[in-house]
Amino acid sequence: MSKFTTKNLVVPIETHLKDEVKAILVRLGLNQSQVVSALYKEIARTKKVPLSFDLNDTREPDSEELVAINNFLARRKSENYNTHSLADVISEIETSKGKTK
Structure with missing residues (x-):
């Protein structure tokens, strides 16, 4: 043994x-x-x-991304948008993020 x-x-x-x-x-x-x-x-x-x-699994959005996300959410709420695909949402956030620079 x-x-x-x-x-x-x-x-x-x-x-x-x-x-x-x-x-x-x-x-x-x-x-x-x-x-x-x-x-x-x-x-x-x-x-x-x-x-x-x-x-990347746990990364928090940076301040610029938070501004873009908040702008996106506020605009969606004020315009009473319906649900869109995730790709559309990400694309719009990325576009908005580019505008905040």
């Missing part, structure tokens, strides 16, 4: 985050070691980190 050796992993993490995650894991019947081990096994198996680090 082969015997696995283990190593301890020490990871500094914010206390509130650790406590929040630990409470979730307890509800799932898991502990922190099991989850970290599962994460490592998944990375080894797939050769990928199973998380997304894409800034």
